Amino acid sequence: MLTTQDDxxxxxxxxxxxxxxxxxxxxxxxxxxxxxxxDGSAVLLDCGLGYYPNRGVMDAFAGVTIGRKQFNFRASRRLGSTPLQTHVGPLQLEIDIRSGRHRLVLAPNSSGISMDVTFEPVFPAGQEKQSYRERKGVVEEDLARVTQFGRWRGWIAADGKRWELTPQTWWGQRDRSWGLRSPMKTDHDAPPVQTHAGFFWTWSMLQFERSAICLFVKEREPGNPWYLSCTEFRRDASGAVTLREGTRVTHDIRWAADPLGQTIDSAELTIEFEQGPARVVRMEGLPIRFYLKGGLYGGFGGWNHGDDRGEYHEAHDVWDLDDAATRQKARTLSDHVLRLSSEGETGIGISEYGVATGYSRYAEVHGFPAL
Incomplete structure (x- = not known):
C-alpha cells in the first residue's frame, strides 16, 4: 500500500x-x-500508542492515576487506508520534527479522561543499547529504543478534576521503540500465562535540573547484568550537553511493607562510567504509580497489544489500587514516581522494576510476580 510518506x-x-x-x-x-x-503530588499521566503493520492494527491508551485510583482508556483500530496516521479514535499524537515537541490530544469520551498536552524536550534523545535475544536459534527480540527527558504544558481532565501543566511544574519522559518485540503474556483471562524465574530488572528514567540518567539493567545474578544500557546527560553552565555511558551499576533496594505487591520504599544506585567518577543516586518511592496493564502491557481482560478488535474498539475502567483483587490482576509492571537526590541536586523520575523468584536478593518480594 502506498502512502504519502513514500514521497x-x-x-x-x-x-x-x-x-x-x-x-x-x-x-x-x-x-x-x-x-x-x-512537587510529587499524587497525580500521574501515562499515554502510549502502538503500531503493528503486519497485523494491520494500531492501538493506544491513556491513563491517569489520582491518589489511589487509576483511570484507564484503551482503544484499537484497523490500519485500513490510513496506516501511518497516529490516531486511534479520540486519541491523537502529533509530532513537530523541527522543534522536537510531541502533542497528545484525547478528545472528550466516555472514560471521562481528556487532555491536550505537549512534551517539550530538555535533553537530547538518546538511543539505548540494542535489545537482542535468541532462544534455540530463533530471534525472539531485536528492538531499538530511544528515550528523552522533557517538560509538559497544556491541561489534563479526569474524574471531574482539571490540571494545568507548565514546564516549570510538570516534568516527564518519553520513549520510542521499533523492531521485533517479544510478546508479554501475563493475562489470566487469556492463558497460558508466562512464568518468570531468577532475575531482577529495572528501567528507570531519572531527571534533575542539570542532568538526567536513563538506566536499563537485567540481572540473573546480583552485580552481573546480562543487559545493561545506561546514559547520563549533563548540561554545563554554557548550556552544552555531554553524555557518559554507564559501565557498572550496583543497587540496594529497601521494599515497602506492601501486602499486595512489589513496591520500592527507597533505594540507592551506584553507577560507574567509562569516564569520570562514579555517581550515587538515592531514590524515595512516592505513593503515585500507574500500572501498565491499564495500557494492555501483558494483556488485560483477554485483550493484548496488537490484537485485532475490529474496525474500532475502545474500553475504559477505574481501578482501586488498594483492592487486593485489582492489584493481583495489575501485577507488578508499573511506572512508579520517585523523588531523587544526587550530587547536591534533587529531582524526580519514574522506575519500572521487578524481582522474580530465584533471584538471590530481595527474597522478601519473591512471592509477587516480576512483571
Whole structure:
C-alpha cells in the first residue's frame, strides 16, 4: 500500500513504508509518555500508542492515576487506508520534527479522561543499547529504543478534576521503540500465562535540573547484568550537553511493607562510567504509580497489544489500587514516581522494576510476580 510518506526519503527496503522489511507479526513500533508534577503530588499521566503493520492494527491508551485510583482508556483500530496516521479514535499524537515537541490530544469520551498536552524536550534523545535475544536459534527480540527527558504544558481532565501543566511544574519522559518485540503474556483471562524465574530488572528514567540518567539493567545474578544500557546527560553552565555511558551499576533496594505487591520504599544506585567518577543516586518511592496493564502491557481482560478488535474498539475502567483483587490482576509492571537526590541536586523520575523468584536478593518480594 502506498502512502504519502513514500514521497519522502528514508526507504530501507524495496517495499513501501507501510510494509516492514521482515514481515514478522511481532514487528512493533511504540510511543510511550509519562507526565507528573515536580512537587510529587499524587497525580500521574501515562499515554502510549502502538503500531503493528503486519497485523494491520494500531492501538493506544491513556491513563491517569489520582491518589489511589487509576483511570484507564484503551482503544484499537484497523490500519485500513490510513496506516501511518497516529490516531486511534479520540486519541491523537502529533509530532513537530523541527522543534522536537510531541502533542497528545484525547478528545472528550466516555472514560471521562481528556487532555491536550505537549512534551517539550530538555535533553537530547538518546538511543539505548540494542535489545537482542535468541532462544534455540530463533530471534525472539531485536528492538531499538530511544528515550528523552522533557517538560509538559497544556491541561489534563479526569474524574471531574482539571490540571494545568507548565514546564516549570510538570516534568516527564518519553520513549520510542521499533523492531521485533517479544510478546508479554501475563493475562489470566487469556492463558497460558508466562512464568518468570531468577532475575531482577529495572528501567528507570531519572531527571534533575542539570542532568538526567536513563538506566536499563537485567540481572540473573546480583552485580552481573546480562543487559545493561545506561546514559547520563549533563548540561554545563554554557548550556552544552555531554553524555557518559554507564559501565557498572550496583543497587540496594529497601521494599515497602506492601501486602499486595512489589513496591520500592527507597533505594540507592551506584553507577560507574567509562569516564569520570562514579555517581550515587538515592531514590524515595512516592505513593503515585500507574500500572501498565491499564495500557494492555501483558494483556488485560483477554485483550493484548496488537490484537485485532475490529474496525474500532475502545474500553475504559477505574481501578482501586488498594483492592487486593485489582492489584493481583495489575501485577507488578508499573511506572512508579520517585523523588531523587544526587550530587547536591534533587529531582524526580519514574522506575519500572521487578524481582522474580530465584533471584538471590530481595527474597522478601519473591512471592509477587516480576512483571
Amino acid at each position: 519522502l526519503l528514508g526507504h530501507q527496503t524495496p517495499q513501501p513504508f507501510a510494509v516492514p522489511g521482515n514481515g514478522h507479526e511481532n514487528f512493533t513500533e511504540r510511543y510511550w509518555y509519562t507526565a507528573h508534577p515536580l
